[in-house]
Amino acid sequence: MAEVYLNGKYVGTVENKEDFVETLRQERRKGKISRNINVLEDFQTDSIYIDSSRGRVRRPLIVVKNGQPLLTEKHVQQLEKNEISWSDLVNQGVIEYLDASEEENALVAFFPEDLTEEHTHLEITPLAMVGLCTSLVPFGNFNHGVRLLQGSKNQKQALGFYAANYPVRMDMDVNLLHTPQIPIVKSVMHEISAFDKHPCGQNIIVAVMGYEGYNMEDAIVLNKGSIERGLGRSTYYRPSITEELRYSGGLVDEICVPDKDVKGYRSEKDYRFLEDDGIIFPEAKVDAGDVIIGKTSPPRFLSSLEEYNLSASSRRESSVAVKHGEKGVVDFVLITENMEGNKLVQVRIRDERIPEMGDKFTSRHGQKGVIGxxxxxxxxxxxxxxxxxxxxxxxxxxxxxxxxxxLIELVGGKVGALKGEFINGTMFESESEDDIRKALKEFGFRENGTETMYNGRTGEKFKVKIYVGNMYYLKLKHMVANKIHARARGPIQLLTRQPTEGRAKEGGLRLGEMEKDTFVAHGASLLLKERFDSDRTVVPICESCGLIAVHNEYKNKSYCPVCGDNVEINNIELSYAFKLLLDEFKAMGVYPKLKLENKY
Amino acid sequence: MMMTNPFDSYKGKIPVKILEEVKESLPKASLKKISDALQTVYKEYQEAKIAPGEAVGIIAAESIGEPGTQMTLNTFHFAGVSELNVTVGLPRIIEILDGRRDIKTPMMEIYLKKPWSQGKDIKKVALQIKETTLKEVISEILINIAEFSIELKLNKAYLKDVGVQQGTVVKILEKSFKGYSVKLKEDSIIMKSRSKQESLNELYKIKEKIKDTYFKGVKGVSQVLPVKRSNEFVIITAGTNLKEVFKLDFVDEARTVSNDIYEIAEVLGIEAARQAIINEVNKVIDAQGLNVDKRHIMLVADTMCSSGSIKGITRYGVVREKSSVLARASFETPIKHIIGASVTGEVDELNSVIENVMLNQPVPIGTGLPGLVTKVK
Structure with a gap:
């Protein structure tokens, strides 16, 4: 008696579970019950799990009967002549989809040669075991699974040619590789996915060797000549978008060159690129702070006083400027209307990115690194x-x-380059390493891919032979130009008066709790105080009540709001964060009385 | 003029142990030479001392915390190597330093006196320590519905192993089940209620109770494992009960240890508990192949035990003892401490590190410690 569960719910028991499962599967193949159903026979708990729910990952396999695949030569011929289609094969029960649970009951052969009586299914191709991105890793069957995963993840971040209509698109954060190439070492997935229409890397010559320690810990050393010839050159596009919003009371934004009496007027220099319509012109070379689209907005809060105040304009400046740390050339200007009928302006800025120290590159095998x-x-x-x-x-x-x-791609690429042919590196079906080595020998190279090399500085011969060949390398979208950041002084937060956080806000690098502990551990007490001086303030304290007093700058006089004028008031130095804490105590109804004492 | 013994003049200035070491290494030297040597030793000793103002607490915390980060990863791999399940790695360190009363895997290492330590009757000795219930003595329990009696068949082989007479079992049963008559009949014991009214349900309950009745051994010890260590046998147990184990005549009380720090504090006193903390932390650190200076651990153990009872490094333990409101509030549950302080009108003297960091004043440690003695006019 085996228990039967449908979509995880108990529905009943069956006497002969083998028969029951087999019948279910046969009926499914015949199409009498839905093909979306999968059955698992669990031998451990003696139960049957039938699943028809959505959201299961399933994959196609060729059905095998008595050690013979149901897919015959005839099917293949018909497929080639376009007489039948994939769905016909599924309908005939030649190919069926298994989910993760039914796979537990299946014995799948990789190749037709491996088939025995016990096998239930045959892989259409072993490549079908991995996903699209992973099948782009050449010779991937030689690797640890984790590396395949990392290799495919890295490829997703590679720069390439993402869309042919890129000049008329306004995508956020786009990178284009200038001279992308098709890899010499390919897999069939490159053909299936039309990789030549959107390539994402370059075939370069790689030598496996150190260079004065500048490529240790996953760094790479790049040839400056290669960079000057265009290796890894890319363009970074980023659009700036703004629209003329409408507010209540008939007030609207206005895209224009702001007047000088506008609240928050930058400086004349910042607006120098704007034309009469308040928008920058194409091919203008802009730097951080330059205004791209000039805009003014109505005041945020209309007080009754200001409404009758006709003399000065109370409009706010709300232009779009180049962000801190960015630069580029105005590439494309688009003026249009959005769905509400508001004027919409989009300006795309382009910036050429030449490989520099800190840019990230990777091969297709999860071997990423930055230029050292x-x-x-x-x-x-x-x-x-x-x-x-x-x-x-x-x-x-x-x-x-x-x-x-x-390592195999390196020799494979070498042979491919010498031969002028593409090398098949499809997982499980690749050209054999022996053939590649043999071909290399025929071209007069050492069979193992190594070559005698000479030191470029001294001209001396290296004592060892260097493994050198061609590889497909990818430039990844993480470039230092987008990340580099430092600050000595800059903006602070309103609430705590401490430095802002993050590169976009020109923020400081936090000296956190544990970092503070290192200062204490060294006994560097005064250095610690100095380091934490970023929010230093001087506050007057009333000696009588111990609360913060008030200092009147005009009269140069201090008084306590609680005790009045006739009390002793002394200035003390505090971190503003602590003053804030005292204020919060007061808000809680806790009286934080400060007792002052002379330090000396 | 008689030259005084140079060792006497340095008594109290240099620890006795070091003085003895000097004495041993210079057996035949002249007094002058010994005096010179001691002077150098004294100088070295003064220099080896931690300087005032050194942030020993934070250095200890960092020295234990830094290798601790590496431990997290290793923890999973080394769990359950031996037959007994032992908490190791970071979870164990947390357990010790938090001063938890109920530890996950209490254990004892029982050292034996001669000749038992050489393996004499080791199995018997081990069984004597293990807590057994009647379940193990009885091979079968039958309920006679007609007569409302319970028949217990005894496992004779087991009884022989532990060296207990059948009569003893009867006595135990009589003691724990008053109101029942217990009779020995050949290989089985028959139990019958003395009162006339008896339900079958009651009988079943009694049957289950019999199974769990304490029979023999040390209470709390659920598993025993005799292990050969270099050239003697040691019994490792799961579950601890030092007090009872010390009563057994074959146990070497001087070396037997538990890993339950609270139990050690109770049975052997707080100084032993301090040493136990040091030993247990060291055990974990050594097992992970890490290296931490023992003085850091000693400092932590001292802090935990200085009040006379064990206090964990938690907001309920040593942190609660801090005098500064701000220091306590900056650790955990700030609102509780602030409100408590405002109700009782606490004063924070700003004597320690964290309060002064909050106020951005020089912390009284290292260069921030020395102050002016002379008054500025």
């Missing part, structure tokens, strides 16, 4: 035949991570 040094072409190592690598990859990145595919 850019070396002049003349100082790069070179091979006997005069080949100078574009990139130096540290050998220490390989042993612990065991990314064998990275």
């Amino acid at each position: 040094l850019v070396v002049p072409h003349a100082e790069m190592p070179f091979t006997a035949s005069g080949i100078v690598p574009d990139l130096l990859f540290s050998p220490h990145g390989v042993p612990s991570r065991m990314t064998i595919s990275h």
